[in-house]
Amino acid sequence: MPMVQVTMLEGRTTEQKRKLAKRITDALVEEAAARREAIVIAFHDVTKESYASGGVLMADKGK
Amino acid sequence: MPMVQVTMLEGRTTEQKRKLAKRITDALVEEAAARREAIVIAFHDVTKESYASGGVLMADKGK
Amino acid sequence: MPMVQVTMLEGRTTEQKRKLAKRITDALVEEAAARREAIVIAFHDVTKESYASGGVLMADKGK
Amino acid sequence: MPMVQVTMLEGRTTEQKRKLAKRITDALVEEAAARREAIVIAFHDVTKESYASGGVLMADKGK
Amino acid sequence: MPMVQVTMLEGRTTEQKRKLAKRITDALVEEAAARREAIVIAFHDVTKESYASGGVLMADKGK
Amino acid sequence: MPMVQVTMLEGRTTEQKRKLAKRITDALVEEAAARREAIVIAFHDVTKESYASGGVLMADKGK
Structure with missing residues (x-):
């Protein structure tokens, strides 16, 4: 039951998170x-x- | 000094969090x-x- | 899919964690x-x- | 590569976070x-x- | 500066973590x-x- | 009630953590x-x- 917490600067789109979720999950599997x-x-x-x-x-x- | 971090889907009400806080604290005590x-x-x-x-x-x- | 992270001083027994896990889960359900x-x-x-x-x-x- | 996560009640200003970030970093260095x-x-x-x-x-x- | 925290059951080898670190990083990049x-x-x-x-x-x- | 979680490479001494705890706390106060x-x-x-x-x-x- 791996739990992954990703802390990032805001601004990523849903599509970016969708791909990240898939690839991080694939890597763990x-x-x-x-x-x-x-x-x-x-x-x-x-x-x-x-x-x-x-x-x-x-x-x-x-600045 | 236990620290508890609960990550959940948004949408829980204050009343739900109030009860969760009480019950989780009671359990730890x-x-x-x-x-x-x-x-x-x-x-x-x-x-x-x-x-x-x-x-x-x-x-x-x-979907 | 709630994720709960509990940070505590070491020394709790397996039996204590067993009961905590059950009660925290029951509360969330x-x-x-x-x-x-x-x-x-x-x-x-x-x-x-x-x-x-x-x-x-x-x-x-x-001390 | 220390990672520091600070969970606080909302309401701190950017200026307060700026000073906290500097002082916590200085302490680690x-x-x-x-x-x-x-x-x-x-x-x-x-x-x-x-x-x-x-x-x-x-x-x-x-209350 | 993304921070990723992976909480898993112990037992993974260094080689498994090496590959996970690479693939999660590649995904974020x-x-x-x-x-x-x-x-x-x-x-x-x-x-x-x-x-x-x-x-x-x-x-x-x-059990 | 700020909670601070510091993730670092192992190897820091108790004396180093003692000073870090004091300085991070002082900064928050x-x-x-x-x-x-x-x-x-x-x-x-x-x-x-x-x-x-x-x-x-x-x-x-x-390496």
Whole structure:
């Protein structure tokens, strides 16, 4: 029963999440012998004001 | 100080979360000897477009 | 497909987790209309050196 | 590559998150020898209806 | 800077995680236009005593 | 009641976690007006075989 939590910057489309869900699930089935129906994936979209790398908010990058 | 993170499809009411918070907390106090005031629970609501099982988005199920 | 992640201090027995898993699942089924088979719960045990409240490691409390 | 997930009640400003991101990153660099560019921080804001302590939703406190 | 957290039953080999890391990363790069170097993946292995579905610990299944 | 989850490569000492817990907590109190006693921090140590960036396990880096 693998649980996958993906935290990404908001803005991905439903079509992108659809493909990601399929490919991540396929990988778990084919490489880790997980049972397909048991795999759950959640996408947590965060805003640029709620995401930082290197100590700098994404909202402040490139300024 | 147990931390509980519940990721669910959006749509649950405040009343449902109120009851869940109470019952999950009661369970931790009664079964795991956790101190009541120290138990924190967060509900992360995700949309049907951000949740998948079996490699298929909830938004696409039943289509 | 609710996913529940419980982060607790290590030391809980299998019997305690068994009861917690049952009660948390029952709560989600009865209060939030979740489908029983779809509920996944993971317990993440952390050591006293890896858990802090109020800025103080559990390992340092009561010293 | 430390990943930091901060779950807080909603309402913090971008300026507060900017300072938190900087200080948490500085702490990881200075105390844990993490590489600055490799540190990722996500803030998950939850509503008062989605956050409970002691078995009571934040929305119900003080009532 | 996508963060991916995979919670699975323990027992997967390093080779399985190696392939999963590669395929999940490839999926994020190709489908979600994420920058490869910015993708971080953590595998959280849990024991059969710390994982439940349908309210039953994995350790108790099939008994 | 902020919850902070830090996922890092294993190997940090208790002294390093002690300082991190203090500094992260101080930051939340001073910058986000969080109540000190209500802040909970968990460190999740992962092995080099369970952590990847850029699609490559930390165990394989520098080979």
